[in-house]
Amino acid sequence: MIPVFLILLPLLTGIVGFFIKEDNAAKGWALLSAVLTLVVAIAGIYFYPSIQQSFDSAWLPALGSRFTLTMDGMSKMLVLLTAVSFPLIFLATYKNRYKNAGSFYALMLLTQAGLMGVFVANDALLFYFFWELALIPVYFLCSLWGGEKRIAATFKFFIYTFVGSLMMLAGILYLYFQTADHSFAWQSFYAVQMEPSQQSLIFWLFFVAFAIKMPIFPFHTWQPDAYEQSPTATTMVLSGVMVKMGIFAVVKWLIPFFPAAADKYAQIIIVLSVVGMLYASLIAIRQDDIKRLIAYSSIAHIGLMSATLFTNSRVGLEGVMIQMFNHGVNVIGLWIVADAIEQQLGTRKLSELGGLAQKAPVLAILLVVMAFANIALPLTNAFIGEFLMFNGLFSYNIWIAAIAGISIILAAVYTLNMVQKVFYGNTTVVTENAIDISGHIKLALVVLVVVVIALGVYPQPMIDLTKDTVGATMAGK
Amino acid sequence: MPIQYYIYLSLALFSIGIIGVLTRRNAIIVFMCVELMLNAVNLLLVAFSKMHHGVALATDPATTAGIDGQLFVFFIMVVAAAEVSVGLAIIVMMYRNVHSVDINFLNRLKN
Amino acid sequence: MSKFVYLVPLFPLIGFLINGLGRKAMTKSMISIIGCGVMLASFVVSVLVFFDVKEHGATVVNLFSFIKAYSFQVPFAFQVDQLSSLFLLIITGIGFLIHLYSAAYMHEEEEQHFGRYFAYLNLFVFSMLLLVLGANYVIMFIGWEGVGLCSYLLIGFWFKNDQYNYAAKKAFVMNRIGDLGFLLAVFWLIFKLGTVSYGDVFANIDKLSDLDITAITLLLFVGAMGKSAQLPLYTWLPDAMAGPTPVSALIHAATMVTAGIYMIARSNILYTLAPVSQTVVAIVGLATAIFAATIALKQNDIKKVLAYSTVSQLGYMFLGLGVGAYTGAVFHVMTHAFFKALLFLGAGSVIHAMHHEQDIRKMGGLKKHMPITHITFLLACLAIAGIPPFSGFFSKDEILMAAYNSNPLYYYVGMAGALMTAFYMFRLYTMTFLGSFRGTHEQEHHLHESPSAMTIPLIVLAVLSVLGGFVGIPEVFASDAHSLEHFLAPIFAESAKIQHGHHLSHTQEYMMMGVSTILIIGIILFAVSKFKKTQAQQTESSGIAKLLENKWYVDELYDTVIVKPLHLLSVFLKNIVEKSGIDGAVNGVGKLVGYGSRQLRLLQSGQVGNYLLIMVMIMIVFVLIWFNDLTIMNFLKKLF
Known part of the structure; x- marks a missing residue:
């Protein structure tokens, strides 16, 4: 029953949220709902027997689709990530004002419900349903509360993701007609035996859908625009949690079904991902806009994950698993800092900022920790993931690992560039009267920093959590 | 009477209706032409129904084969009556608003 | 314990x-x-x-x-x-x-x-x-990156100055380049052996092919190049002088830069088994030693001179590692830690007294104002120059002797570097402490000896610099007196089994020591007499001197060859490929759809008649398609 609660709680509170007229009440309501969801998630994952962690009921019997929800290690981890990030996001942006706050928070909660559903659905049609449920509110969030060029950005985002969704739907339907019992269940899809030549087309249909979501080069151009234009709270959801949908889907809905095609095209995908890593890192070096810089940095990190997914390495896959969580935590931290700066100073341009360390020392320290987590310094959480992933990549091909490794250097260049331009040097006209961050942002960031360090020093619980998924995925190959 | 005659007649009526709808601009006349087309169909239905029934009677005196065609006609007449009332109401509203029943005058949806 | x-x-x-x-x-x-x-x-x-x-x-x-x-x-x-x-x-x-x-x-x-x-x-x-x-190598890597992080934070400690921030960033990025090499070596070990623990790696070394060992050691050495500031990744270290002076002492003497030496000494068995890597290490070390020494000859910033001297001394240590004198290299790390810390702290004391003036052309005659700083600094200079019986003599001698055993050319080049060391150190010493004061009157008025919290460390370090060498007395003076070698023997035991160097005869060794000592003393006297009379006004230098003053223009070279093209590439990708290429293609598809829909919109004339006409025509077409034309022809034939 736990997964049902996890979906219903944000869904129902979200629907109620539409009718809350008072802005502050809406904020409190959303925060309450997110915290409750977090409590349910933690309790459900750690304190309830595994029998409670799945659910099965009839849904659309005529189509052979059942309302089946299960949680394996990867699902639990991503559910945890979703549950952790929403309260922090609401907390960090608590002072931001939105017109029609009720609808804003309602849409955010609907997105959360969709995300939860994606991570626990064990039925392809249900998966597709939640996939869309997570995406559609984002279109509205971006187009109604976004920045100046929000319509163009939303449009691009919509076209990209919608094309992807349709391709996925086509793939799902094709597989559905191949199943012996005309069912959308994961197990039925898994049981389908296909010729390798037949696998190829469907593999690409699915892969492109997921690649757009991740995103990997060259399907990524929606991302910087969408991240830049969306309200920051939405951006945090997009980059912290939603990109994990793509990776999650590759592990759960792609590789097990098409092992032959995954092996066959591994090389193309790995090369694309590595090219994307370097490409995004290089672009990030000369970005002037903090949000775009973080967006490109995120593309680079995701590139490493998508490359490792196809290396067929168990250790690498473990790395991808924990990196999914860690990347979410780290990138949300960076967004919080970016948002704090933008809300206070009204600009995101590196060229206009400077000297903030004198005015806002607490923010500076917290950002420096987040920044070093972003470049995977040892004893921060990202190091563990990247270390294991590079291991996987290295066992696949030495040269590819070496070339991908260049991004480690480039990451240091652009991240430190950002830290320097924002915090060091002398104050500018813009930053002259800046003050340090207020309590709620500090609280959110401190929580994140603690997670970053704790998981960097003792990552074992995260690794153990996802062990079963990795084992099952590798055994299927 | 051979069935062909009925077919000719209803073809003629239907064609007149189509041409009327396509060429006339007065909404009321267009409306009448639509009715004409409906009635052409009605005529054909009745004629075929009678024909089939007659054929079937020859083998089985108790048969009801073919009479459902006439049933259809009643349905069509009922629907047409409803349609007339709605359609005329629309035309009246249109006249009240734009003081004309010219259908080409009503192209505001274009933009 | x-x-x-x-x-x-x-x-x-x-x-x-x-x-x-x-x-x-x-x-x-x-x-x-x-x-x-x-x-x-x-x-x-x-x-x-x-x-x-x-x-x-x-x-x-x-x-x-x-x-x-x-x-x-x-x-x-x-x-x-x-x-x-x-x-x-x-x-x-x-x-x-x-x-x-x-x-x-x-x-x-x-x-x-x-x-x-x-x-x-x-x-x-x-x-x-x-x-x-x-x-194991992973925990080592944690510290390895950790010192990189801390050097970044400390070099950029005075973060209001952008110049310092650039220096900090440069240090971190250069270290990262090395770190990548280190990481790849670790992955290689994991890939081949599945473990990174020293014990397991060294026990299973026979499972590695020669290629593996060579590649691993070379990649590890790339890491050492970054961390220990060897050619070509050394330029961050002189710039790291931006940090507070005690930090420089910490980076240069006790921590950070010795990490590379430690790592190779730790992996000595791997290097002993990879002669190619050993040669590379020795040559890079030697080249760095000479190269940095030449630059140090013409620097005028008191800290810069010391910085290049560190780079040069590290080169000697790598030379020692390269020729298999692991004990010698570790020995030199130790003695170098003593006298280099002393030199930096002494320099800090001078800078403190001079109110943050670092240019030695504006100093001079500080001897009488700062007696303790002066005497300890002098002892450190003697130690680094390699005058017996100061500590630097023993350790440097051990390395150079081992170099001679491996290849006499190493010895001669190394000796030349040692002479340059003596020259620039005493140039520094003379211009700072001897002669007459060349700064402003106000500065002269404020000259003072530093407080005891600063002088006590100086004195302790001076004692260590003088006596530190006696833990490693070479066999030529007394047999079995090299207590450091005995102590470290278990670490290098495996390597020692493989190595079989021949030893010089005692007379030859005495002669070489004697000649080098005499040469060094001569150079020192020359330097002292040459710079004692330095005047405040300066002449523009030219030719080689200018080249040296500008550090062989290496920074400029890196800037033109690497940094600028990288930025250009970034701008190119950002503005051309991303905007016009990929985004252009995506937006192009969007525009095409937009254009098509604008054309199709013309169909929506708003005329009911038109719609009906189209509807009827399409129905006729459907009817024609639905019944193929034969059926229709038959039907019409029947009808008429």
């Missing part, structure tokens, strides 16, 4: 946390007591550990399992053996002195920056201790 070794890094970590989190609440004296106190505690434990190791030998202390993913695991374990315990002593001992010195040197800072400074310093020592203590 060895099992309490975790206390050694734990103390500085606690100091870091207290000073870092409570820096606003505490006074400066509290901060310095905590900062220095944890170092002292750490030093005491280190001494105990050292004697424990001496008594009972090496152990591995397992703390917890750091990473365990499937078959691969990394324990968080500490290697307590002769090599690491020696480094512990150097790091914590000199680290403590530098902390003590800092307490006085940094007293002008505000409380919270003072606290920040000590927090960073403690963290720096913590990272270095992790690096040295780690029982």
Whole structure:
């Protein structure tokens, strides 16, 4: 029953949220709902027997689709990530004002419900349903509360993701007609035996859908625009949690079904991902806009994950698993800092900022920790993931690992560039009267920093959590 | 009477209706032409129904084969009556608003 | 005692946390007591550990399992053996002195920056201790990157100055280049052996092919190049002088730059088995030694001279490692730590007295104002120049003798570098302390000897610089007197089995020592007489001198060849490929759809008649398609 609660709680509170007229009440309501969801998630994952962690009921019997929800290690981890990030996001942006706050928070909660559903659905049609449920509110969030060029950005985002969704739907339907019992269940899809030549087309249909979501080069151009234009709270959801949908889907809905095609095209995908890593890192070096810089940095990190997914390495896959969580935590931290700066100073341009360390020392320290987590310094959480992933990549091909490794250097260049331009040097006209961050942002960031360090020093619980998924995925190959 | 005659007649009526709808601009006349087309169909239905029934009677005196065609006609007449009332109401509203029943005058949806 | 070794890094970590989190609440004296106190505690434990190791030998202390993913695991374990315990002593001992010195040197800072400074310093020592203590390459890498981070923070300590921030960033990025090499070597080890623990790696070394060993050692050496500032990754170290002077002492003497030496000494068996890598290490080391020495000849910033001298001395250490003189290299690390820390702290004392003036052309005659600084500085110069019986003589001699055994050419080039060392060190000494004062009157008025918190470390280090060499007396003077070699023997035992160097005869060795000593003394006298009469006004130099003054234009070269093209590429990708290429294609598809829909819109004329006409026509078409034309023809035939 736990997964049902996890979906219903944000869904129902979200629907109620539409009718809350008072802005502050809406904020409190959303925060309450997110915290409750977090409590349910933690309790459900750690304190309830595994029998409670799945659910099965009839849904659309005529189509052979059942309302089946299960949680394996990867699902639990991503559910945890979703549950952790929403309260922090609401907390960090608590002072931001939105017109029609009720609808804003309602849409955010609907997105959360969709995300939860994606991570626990064990039925392809249900998966597709939640996939869309997570995406559609984002279109509205971006187009109604976004920045100046929000319509163009939303449009691009919509076209990209919608094309992807349709391709996925086509793939799902094709597989559905191949199943012996005309069912959308994961197990039925898994049981389908296909010729390798037949696998190829469907593999690409699915892969492109997921690649757009991740995103990997060259399907990524929606991302910087969408991240830049969306309200920051939405951006945090997009980059912290939603990109994990793509990776999650590759592990759960792609590789097990098409092992032959995954092996066959591994090389193309790995090369694309590595090219994307370097490409995004290089672009990030000369970005002037903090949000775009973080967006490109995120593309680079995701590139490493998508490359490792196809290396067929168990250790690498473990790395991808924990990196999914860690990347979410780290990138949300960076967004919080970016948002704090933008809300206070009204600009995101590196060229206009400077000297903030004198005015806002607490923010500076917290950002420096987040920044070093972003470049995977040892004893921060990202190091563990990247270390294991590079291991996987290295066992696949030495040269590819070496070339991908260049991004480690480039990451240091652009991240430190950002830290320097924002915090060091002398104050500018813009930053002259800046003050340090207020309590709620500090609280959110401190929580994140603690997670970053704790998981960097003792990552074992995260690794153990996802062990079963990795084992099952590798055994299927 | 051979069935062909009925077919000719209803073809003629239907064609007149189509041409009327396509060429006339007065909404009321267009409306009448639509009715004409409906009635052409009605005529054909009745004629075929009678024909089939007659054929079937020859083998089985108790048969009801073919009479459902006439049933259809009643349905069509009922629907047409409803349609007339709605359609005329629309035309009246249109006249009240734009003081004309010219259908080409009503192209505001274009933009 | 060895099992309490975790206390050694734990103390500085606690100091870091207290000073870092409570820096606003505490006074400066509290901060310095905590900062220095944890170092002292750490030093005491280190001494105990050292004697424990001496008594009972090496152990591995397992703390917890750091990473365990499937078959691969990394324990968080500490290697307590002769090599690491020696480094512990150097790091914590000199680290403590530098902390003590800092307490006085940094007293002008505000409380919270003072606290920040000590927090960073403690963290720096913590990272270095992790690096040295780690029982596998991953823990070493944690410390390896950790010192990179701390050097970044400390070099950019005065963050208002953008120049310093660039220097900090440069240090970190250059270190990262090396780190990539280090990481690849670690992956290679994992790929081939599935383990990174020293014990397991060295025990399974026969499972590695020659290619593997060569590649691994070369990649590790790339890491060492970055961390220990060897060609071509050395330019960050001179720029790192942007940090406060005690930090420079810490980076150059006790920590960070010796990491590369430690790592190779730790992996000595791998290098012994890879002659190609050894040659590379020796040649790079030698080239760096000479190259940096030439630059140091013409520098005018007191700290820059010392910085290039560090680069050069590190080159000697790598030369030693390259020719298999592992003990010699470690020995030189130790003696170098003593006299280089002393030189930097002495320079700091001078800079302190001169109110942050670092240009030696504006100094001179400081001898009478700062007697303690002067005498300790002189001792350090004698030690680094290699005058017997100061410490530098023994260690440098050991390396050069081993180099001669390997290839006489190494010896001659190395000797030339040693002569240059003597020259630039005494140029520095003379221009600073001898002659007449060339600064402003106001500066002269304020000249003073530094407080005792600064001079005590100087004196301690001076004693060590003078006497430190006696732990490694070469066999030529007394047999079995090289106590360091005995102590470290277990670490290098495996390598020693493979190596079979021939030794020089004693007469030959005496002769070489004698000649080199005489040459060095001659150079020193020449330098002192040449620079004693330096005048304030300067002439524009030209030719080679200008080339040297500008450090061979290496920074400019890197800028043109790497940095600028990288930025151009970035702008190109950002503006051309991303905007016009990929985005253009995507938007092009969007525009095409938009154009098509604009054309189709014309169909929607709004004329009901048109719609009906189209409808009827399409229905006719459908009817024609539905019944193929034959049926229709038949039907019509029947009809008419």
